[in-house]
Amino acid sequence: MSKRDFYDVLGVTKSASAEEIKKAYRKMAIKYHPDKNPGDKAAEDNFKEAAEAYEVLSNTEKKQRYDHYGHAGVGGASGGGGYGGGGMNMEDIFSQFGDIFGGGGGSPFDSFFGGQQSRGGRRVAKGSNLRIKVKLTLEEIANGTEKKIKVNKQISCKTCDGTGAKDRSSVSTCNTCGGSGAVRRVTNTILGQMQTTATCPTCNGSGQQITAKCTSCHGDGVIRGEETITINIPAGVSDGMQLSMSGKGNAAPNGGIPGDLIILIEEIAHETLKREGNNVVYDLHVSIIDAALGYSVEVPTIDGKAKIKIEPGTQSGKLLRLKGKGIPEVNSYHRGDEIIHVNIWTPKALSSEERSMLEKLRESPNFKPQPGKNDKSFFEKMKEYFE
Numbered sequence: 500m501s502k503r504d505f506y507d508v509l510g511v512t513k514s515a516s517a518e519e520i521k522k523a524y525r526k527m528a529i530k531y532h533p534d535k536n537p538g539d540k541a542a543e544d545n546f547k548e549a550a551e552a553y554e555v556l557s558n559t560e561k562k563q564r565y566d567h568y569g570h571a572g573v574g575g576a577s578g579g580g581g582y583g584g585g586g587m588n589m590e591d592i593f594s595q596f597g598d599i600f601g602g603g604g605g606s607p608f609d610s611f612f613g614g615q616q617s618r619g620g621r622r623v624a625k626g627s628n629l630r631i632k633v634k635l636t637l638e639e640i641a642n643g644t645e646k647k648i649k650v651n652k653q654i655s656c657k658t659c660d661g662t663g664a665k666d667r668s669s670v671s672t673c674n675t676c677g678g679s680g681a682v683r684r685v686t687n688t689i690l691g692q693m694q695t696t697a698t699c700p701t702c703n704g705s706g707q708q709i710t711a712k713c714t715s716c717h718g719d720g721v722i723r724g725e726e727t728i729t730i731n732i733p734a735g736v737s738d739g740m741q742l743s744m745s746g747k748g749n750a751a752p753n754g755g756i757p758g759d760l761i762i763l764i765e766e767i768a769h770e771t772l773k774r775e776g777n778n779v780v781y782d783l784h785v786s787i788i789d790a791a792l793g794y795s796v797e798v799p800t801i802d803g804k805a806k807i808k809i810e811p812g813t814q815s816g817k818l819l820r821l822k823g824k825g826i827p828e829v830n831s832y833h834r835g836d837e838i839i840h841v842n843i844w845t846p847k848a849l850s851s852e853e854r855s856m857l858e859k860l861r862e863s864p865n866f867k868p869q870p871g872k873n874d875k876s877f878f879e880k881m882k883e884y885f886e
Contacts, residue, residue: 502570503548505551505552505555505556506552506556508527508548508549508551508552509523509524509527509549509552509553509556510523510527511556513566517557520553520556520557521553521557524549524550524552524553524557527545527546527549528546528549528550530545531543531545531546531549532546533546555573561573561743564741568829569829569830570830571733571742571829571830572740572741572742572743573742573743624751624752624753624755624756625751625755625756625757626653626748626749626750626751626752626755626756626757626758627653627748627749627758628748628749628758628759628761629650629748629749629758629759629760629761630760630761630762630763631648631650631760631761631762631763632762632763633646633648633730633732633762633763633764633765634765634766634767635732635736635764635765635766635767636767636769637766637767637769637779637801637826639732640734640735640736640737640766640826641734641735641801641802641825641826641827642734642801643731643732643733644732645729645730645731645732646729646730646732647727647728647729647730648727648728648730649725649726649727649728650725650726650727650728650747650760651723651724651725652723652724652725652726652748652749652750653721653722653723653724653749653750654721654722654723654724654750655720655721655750655754656713656715656719656720656721656722658713658714658715658716659713659715659716659720660754661720661721661750661753661754662709662713662720662753662754663709663712663713663716663718663719663720663752663753663754664709664710664711664712664713664718665711665712665713665714666711669709669710669711669712670707670708670709670710671707671708671710672706672708673699673702673705673706673707673708674701674708675701675702676699676701676702676706678706679699679706680698680699680702680704680705680706681696681697681698681699681704682696682697682698682699683695683696683697684696684697705753707753719752719753720750720751720752720753720754721749721751721752728744728747728760730742730744730762732762732764733829733830734826734827734829735777735826735827735828735830736829737764737766738764738765738766739763739764740763740764741761741762741763741764742761742762742764743759743760743761743762744759744760744762745759746758746759747759747760748761771799772799772800772801772837776826776835777825777826777827777828777833777834777835778825778835778837778838779800779801779824779825779826779835779836779837779838780838780839780840781798781799781838781839781840782840782842783796783798783819783839783840783841783842784842784844785809785813785841785842785843785844786843786844787844789809790809790812790813790814790815790841790843791811791812792811793808793809793811793812793813794808794809795807795808795809796809798821798837798839800821800837801824801825801837802824805821805824805837807819807839809841813841814841814843815841815843816841816842818838818839818840818841819838819839819841820837820838820839821836821839822836823835823836824837825837
């Protein structure tokens with residue numbers, strides 16, 4: 500299933516303020532919350548979809564990438580489709596509620612109606628994001644590619660499965676908060692009793708206590724290691740573009756939520772083709788004789804070689820076009836063109852016989868320059884073409 504536009508998901512426009520985006524998400528989260536729609540798979544999917552949209556649109560950097568590149572800029576590298584919170588699990592989604600609804604997380608209905616926290620209210624740590632550079636050839640950019648990259652990062656400790664405990668018996672429920680990760684306090688005010696929720700000071704929001712730490716990670720649940728990550732890069736990316744893979748960054752302590760992997764695209768210059776947006780430009784050098792008589796010639800393209808015809812009398816600066824031989828747009832069927840810039844090549848060294856032949860031709864009216872009144876420079880022609 501292809502993803503819907505994040506602005507449509509939340510029912511806001513691109514010019515919506517951060518507060519309007521937050522308000523729209525709050526409305527959607529309440530409407531489709533699992534506690535309000537038990538067993539309703541469609542409601543759960545809508546709930547996750549709204550969480551993914553908010554996770555991107557509430558983050559300035561991710562929002563800018565999304566506005567410029569669409570879904571490819573914030574999750575296209577993962578190669579995944581459909582919904583599901585962009586790799587977010589339900590714990591990750593519910594961790595947003597501390598900001599949206601106030602309190603220590605969990606269901607918004609707890610703070611509204613005084614019910615039990617359906618997710619325990621535990622504070623879940625999140626790993627830091629990682630940034631890497633990926634160099635791509637023009638051919639890889641044009642066709643899309645798959646890269647397997649070895650990344651040195653924080654990974655979950657295999658000895659303790661990321662729990663940080665020596666064994667299962669070393670983990671127990673926090674006695675202070677009963678495993679919820681949060682404690683509730685009731686304060687008497689002039690308006691009556693007010694209930695507030697705060698992070699449990701004993702377990703620091705994890706809901707668990709460890710009596711004996713893992714000897715490999717010393718209780719952190721993470722160690723330094725290497726992971727091979729497969730990155731699916733869509734066709735049409737450009738130099739400086741950033742892609743994001745959710746959950747592929749540094750692992751979080753004590754089994755928390757991994758950070759994201761940010762991939763910075765670096766374009767390797769092509770030997771003969773120059774990129775101009777989604778078009779590519781090739782400088783073709785033609786002898787004065789071939790330009791005068793006309794001939795067929797092979798030119799390089801991203802996909803191989805193509806044969807073109809140089810018409811008799813072709814002038815220097817002529818622009819030819821190979822339609823659809825350029826770079827595709829990200830997440831689009833549209834593809835740019837290849838522009839061939841014809842340059843008339845003049846020999847620098849001549850034999851006496853060649854010089855004699857050219858001296859005779861010099862007097863011919865056909866070899867006298869005949870510039871037109873409306874001749875335009877190469878740059879003017881290029882500007883007109885791209886406009």
